[in-house]
Amino acid sequence: MASQTSGIQALLAAEKRAAEKVSDARKRKAKRLKQAKEEAQDEIEKYRKERERQFREFEAKHMGSREGVQAKIEQDTKRRIDEMNRAIVTQKEGVIQEVLNLVYDIRPEIHKNYRQ
Structure with a gap:
């Protein structure tokens, strides 16, 4: 045992x-x-x-750097705004005259849906 x-x-x-x-x-x-x-x-x-x-x-x-990209975008935006301002100055009178001519040139016509 x-x-x-x-x-x-x-x-x-x-x-x-x-x-x-x-x-x-x-x-x-x-x-x-x-x-x-x-x-x-x-x-x-x-x-x-x-x-x-x-x-x-x-x-x-x-x-380029982020600053460079940002400066380029700002420069491009400024250029476009300047172009738009120049276009406004050069075309302003012509547009005003055309709008006035359309307003003053009234041609009364019977509407095409008018029935006698």
């Missing part, structure tokens, strides 16, 4: 050591997964920053 008890004790001790090894392996695996995830996040962040930098360089090269 004593040999059975010592055999059972040895088996329980071996089972306990095996459970501890499995537990340690799981902890190491979880730690490695966490470390790999952190490394992947760092790589993703580095890649994102690099792509943003490349995009800003591309934008500056092909479109």
Whole structure:
């Protein structure tokens, strides 16, 4: 009976050591997964920053800076407003005369829907 008890004790001790090894392996695996995830996040962040930098360089090269684009738009708008003002000054009298001629030139006509 004593040999059975010592055999059972040895088996329980071996089972306990095996459970501890499995537990340690799981902890190491979880730690490695966490470390790999952190490394992947760092790589993703580095890649994102690099792509943003490349995009800003591309934008500056092909479109100019935002201030430059804004200045160009303002300059174009001012030019168009000046052109419109010049057109108003040069064509104002002609338009007024044409409107007055249309108002003064009254031709009484019978409406096409009028029935006698």
